Amino acid sequence: MQDFRNRLFIVTVILGLAFLVLGSRLWYLQVLKGEEFAKFSLENHIRVERIPAPRGRILDRYGKELVINRTSFDIYVIPKDVKDVPYLSVSLSQILNLDTGQIEKDINSALKKKSFKPLLITKDINRDQLAYLEARRSSLPGVIIEINNLRQYPHGVLGASFLGYIGKVSVAELENNSKVNSNDLVGKTGVEKGWESSLRGDDGYKQKVTDALGREVESNLFQEDLQNKKSLPGNDVLLTIDIELQRAAEEVLGNEAGAIVAVDVNTGEVLALASNPSFDPADFIKGIDSKTWSNLVNDQSSPLLNRATQGLYAPGSVFKMVPSVAALNEGFINEEESVYCPGYYKSGNSTFRCWKRGGHGWVNLRSAIVKSCDVYFYKIAEKMGINNLSKYMTAFGYGSITDLGIEERAGISPSREWKQKRFNKPWYKGETIVSAIGQGYVSVTPLQVTMMTAAVANNGKLLKPALVKEIVSYDREEKFKHAPIVSGNIPVQKRMLDLVKDAMVGVVNDPGGTGSGARLKDMTVAGKTGTAQVVSLDNRSDKKKHMDHAWFTSYAPAEAPEIAVTVLIEHGGSGGAVAAPIAKKILEVYKKLKEQREADDNV
Amino acid sequence: MIMFDRRLIKNFGWFLFLMTLAFSAISLLNLYxxxxxxxxxxxxxxxxxxGIGIVTLAFVSFLNCKLLNRYAIYIYGFSLLLLLFVLVFGKEVAGSKSWIDIASIATIQPSELVKIAVIIILAKFYDDDYQATxxxxxxxxxxxxxxxxxxxxVMLQPDLGTAVTILLIAGSMVLFMGVKKWSVAFILIVVLGVSFYSWHYSLKPYQKDRIRTFINPSSDPLNAGxxxxxxxxxxxxxxVTGKGLRSGSQTQLRFIPAQQTDFAFSVLAEEWGFLGxxxxxxxYFTIILWMLDASSRAKDKFSMLVCFGVAAMFFWHVVVNVGMVIGxxxxxxxxxxxxxxxGSSTLTAxxxxxxxxxxxxxxxxxQGEAIDLG
Incomplete structure (x- = not known):
């Protein structure tokens, strides 16, 4: 037995060593690494739940709501927490009008995958459904109602082209903005995009204690570890738009493709910015479905194009203000000097036709503008050359964006350098001649034309157009207030500009003026018509596609200008016949709204 | 027959008994x-x-261990019958047929109880054998x-953990009694060879899965480890000092898997710290030492080996279990x-x-024994 006693001694040593190893490991885990593991255990059971902040509202200049938020109730199911899958599926499908089999299938497949993520059943249920569901909630364990914010458009499609739409954030947008999370909806176009950083709120969060399955625990055992942060709604953006004028503009456009721009000539504030055809921003509220999206993108009428700021057109005769100002100021003409218009103009071997085949006879600057004689402008263009002309085109803002803050295109203000760079070819005299009547390479947006007219009306200040009047935080703190910005002064003497303005009054009010369709009884309107030839490269048999674009640009009242209105109707035909009467309607509404508002103020 | 002697009370291992009671109290508090x-x-x-365990403990301690020696083969045979029974009629839990359902009130796990039978039968073998070398x-x-x-x-159930523990306990006893060096090497080679062969050629995929399940239980919902x-x-x-009773976030929020069974020690360590x-x-160390001491003082080979076997059983359970929970x-x-x-593991202990x-x-x-010996 002594032998065994010796062996027992060895066994005791082994026993001691084994316990030493276990004890050392405990020392390492609990004493040496204790604090580190304590941190792990804290992070283990705290789940951060984001509280999405509502986007700011978009309002018109008088505070009328254009884009607001509403609460949506989204239904999720935590598969693990469901007690009776078939019963829950039947109940949910009855309340929410959904397919029983589909719900059951989804829950079972989530269970099979051991997924702990809440399973989306449906988004945005209505109030009745919510009431039913709330009433039966206790008998339906596992159902979660999540509250979200969705965009709402009280005026429907009105102003969609500049308000823009929202959509799921892209990878690139995610990288540039720390406030955005994947799956968030962000502004994709228009004001929603341009003022995204103002509109976006600051998301809050709520920390919750969860058990190992990720389920929220009601216990107040570990509450002291928690932190919360409130969500802050985004700023409200007050636009310069008058939604009533906008409504009038969209109504008069009717089914015609085109654009209407109305701007305050003294401040550059855009009062109306209509583009037709347009889209329904409501389609984008929850993220657009692919079918609706592809329909919009493939639509031949380009509903997603904002024609007022992105549509590029030959301006035709509305452009004639530019050569007029240029030639007057550079001393190539004076108001007296007359030109004989036989209906055509010869330069070298080329013949350029006036729109009036029979010719206008003797015309001076005023009558050339009033009657829109082309030959007069061919002549002065040839006289002053492209360098002088393009200098004034640039001064009026052509060839560069106005920096409105939404999608815009710069268009083309042609010059020798431009042509050399673009086509690597010299400039020809004939190209100067057609440029003077707004044809050839010249391409402009309706907004640019309006800003030109405004600059004429306010005696030479090219204003930066504004779409946003004010930005106010959710707690009424003013973040931004618009003040007019002069982006350039037109180099012209007031005396000379007065000549052009007087001619523009004549266009509308003189007998034989091309813009008589815009004449108003109790307000003097000044304007200029344009009928731009369409050089269509496609040989579509559609006759409409080859019709001229109808333009009319105007300001009023002529004595103390307040508003500039430009109308463009794609393939509308004659500017005087089609566009001028539309501008007249807008000006009428403008005047009526103004009088109404003054009357209201007096009360 | 059981002879009652006042010396039985006098020599009763009060220390181990009270320690067992204290230990039971601590474990119940932890389980609470x-x-x-x-x-x-x-x-x-x-x-x-x-409660049942302590009553059983008292009863067993008053049995003369000569009875265990005498009936060793029956105890062993009965436990093998239970193992066979569980394979046929057992209740399957988490992929293993290890439990016998007793009238739906309790389930017992024969594979736990069989450890005692193996200890007794091995002690009996060596007791009968007089080889000195x-x-x-x-x-x-x-x-x-x-x-x-x-x-x-037990492997057929399959319950790898228990099977390996049986092997470790029996192996300790065999080694303790002395084995020739070459035989140790030979047995090791055979065991490794058989395991390798069966893993690669004889086990069906689902069986391998079951074994893997035991190495890495499928209660593991998120990822391995x-x-x-x-x-x-x-x-x-x-x-160092722990988070306090019922205040361990890992325990109370159920981050610890099988926290009432295999990972009970984690609960203790979280709530009572390094000190606890x-x-x-x-x-445990003291209990095992006490058992080894009893082994060294035993008056015959059978008693000595049984004590040693029980000590080995406690030792291996502590090493394998605590070793597992501390990674x-x-x-x-x-x-x-x-x-x-x-129940079964508590009863076995x-x-x-x-x-x-x-x-x-x-x-x-x-007194009685002297007569009995004659």
Missing amino acids: SASYETGLVSFKKQFVWV PYGFLDLIKPVILIAIPFIL YNSIQSQIAIGSGG SIFVLLL LLPVAGVPLLIFSYG MIGIGIVLGIRMRKFPM
Whole structure:
């Protein structure tokens, strides 16, 4: 037995060593690494739940709501927490009008995958459904109602082209903005995009204690570890738009493709910015479905194009203000000097036709503008050359964006350098001649034309157009207030500009003026018509596609200008016949709204 | 027959008995905390099991261990029958047929109880054998068969953890009795060869899956190693003094897997810290030492070996279980005796302690025995 006693001694040593190893490991885990593991255990059971902040509202200049938020109730199911899958599926499908089999299938497949993520059943249920569901909630364990914010458009499609739409954030947008999370909806176009950083709120969060399955625990055992942060709604953006004028503009456009721009000539504030055809921003509220999206993108009428700021057109005769100002100021003409218009103009071997085949006879600057004689402008263009002309085109803002803050295109203000760079070819005299009547390479947006007219009306200040009047935080703190910005002064003497303005009054009010369709009884309107030839490269048999674009640009009242209105109707035909009467309607509404508002103020 | 002698009371191992009671109290307190969030169901059941265990312990300690020697073959045979029974009629839990349902009130796990039978039958083998020199391979054929039968039956359930524990306990006893060096090497080669062959050629995929399941339990919902990581976070975050009773976030929010059974030690370490876990380890150490001491004082070979076997059983359960929860050994379903919730393992531990107590209090020759010996 002594032998065994010796062996027992060895066994005791082994026993001691084994316990030493276990004890050392405990020392390492609990004493040496204790604090580190304590941190792990804290992070283990705290789940951060984001509280999405509502986007700011978009309002018109008088505070009328254009884009607001509403609460949506989204239904999720935590598969693990469901007690009776078939019963829950039947109940949910009855309340929410959904397919029983589909719900059951989804829950079972989530269970099979051991997924702990809440399973989306449906988004945005209505109030009745919510009431039913709330009433039966206790008998339906596992159902979660999540509250979200969705965009709402009280005026429907009105102003969609500049308000823009929202959509799921892209990878690139995610990288540039720390406030955005994947799956968030962000502004994709228009004001929603341009003022995204103002509109976006600051998301809050709520920390919750969860058990190992990720389920929220009601216990107040570990509450002291928690932190919360409130969500802050985004700023409200007050636009310069008058939604009533906008409504009038969209109504008069009717089914015609085109654009209407109305701007305050003294401040550059855009009062109306209509583009037709347009889209329904409501389609984008929850993220657009692919079918609706592809329909919009493939639509031949380009509903997603904002024609007022992105549509590029030959301006035709509305452009004639530019050569007029240029030639007057550079001393190539004076108001007296007359030109004989036989209906055509010869330069070298080329013949350029006036729109009036029979010719206008003797015309001076005023009558050339009033009657829109082309030959007069061919002549002065040839006289002053492209360098002088393009200098004034640039001064009026052509060839560069106005920096409105939404999608815009710069268009083309042609010059020798431009042509050399673009086509690597010299400039020809004939190209100067057609440029003077707004044809050839010249391409402009309706907004640019309006800003030109405004600059004429306010005696030479090219204003930066504004779409946003004010930005106010959710707690009424003013973040931004618009003040007019002069982006350039037109180099012209007031005396000379007065000549052009007087001619523009004549266009509308003189007998034989091309813009008589815009004449108003109790307000003097000044304007200029344009009928731009369409050089269509496609040989579509559609006759409409080859019709001229109808333009009319105007300001009023002529004595103390307040508003500039430009109308463009794609393939509308004659500017005087089609566009001028539309501008007249807008000006009428403008005047009526103004009088109404003054009357209201007096009360 | 049982002769009652006043010396039995006098020589009763009060120290071990009181320690067992104290230990049971600590384990119940720990289980109270671990099962609080689930309505104390397992705490209440374990309370009953500990009660039954202590009564069994007292009963067993008053049995003369000569009876165990005499009926060793019947005890062994009965436990093998139970193992066969469980394979046929057993209740399947988590992929293993290890449980016998007794009238739907309780389930018992014969594979736990069979450990005691293996200890007794091995002690009986060596007691009958008078060889003095180390055992060679041929001398060991009989004990190897005695170990192999229950081992294979448990593997068939399959319950790898318990099977390996049986092997470790029996192996310790065989090594303790002495084995020739070459035989040790030969047995090792055979065991490794058979395991390798069966893993690659003989086991069906689902069987391998079951074995993998035991190495890395499928209760693991997130990824491999989740259980071990959560357990170590729990233990580490307990720090020196622990988070306090019912205040361990890992425990109360159920981040610790199987926290009432195999990972009960993690609960203790989280809520009572380094001080608490070392205290319990020292209790185990003392209990095992006490058993080895009883072994060294035993008056015959059978008693000595039985005490040694029970000590080995406690030792291996502590090493494999604690080693697993502190991340030193792979996750395998081996409970911490008395500490883990489970009737069969608690009963097994109590019977083991009872046998050792019984041997210890009969270390002096007694009246009746002298007659009996004649």
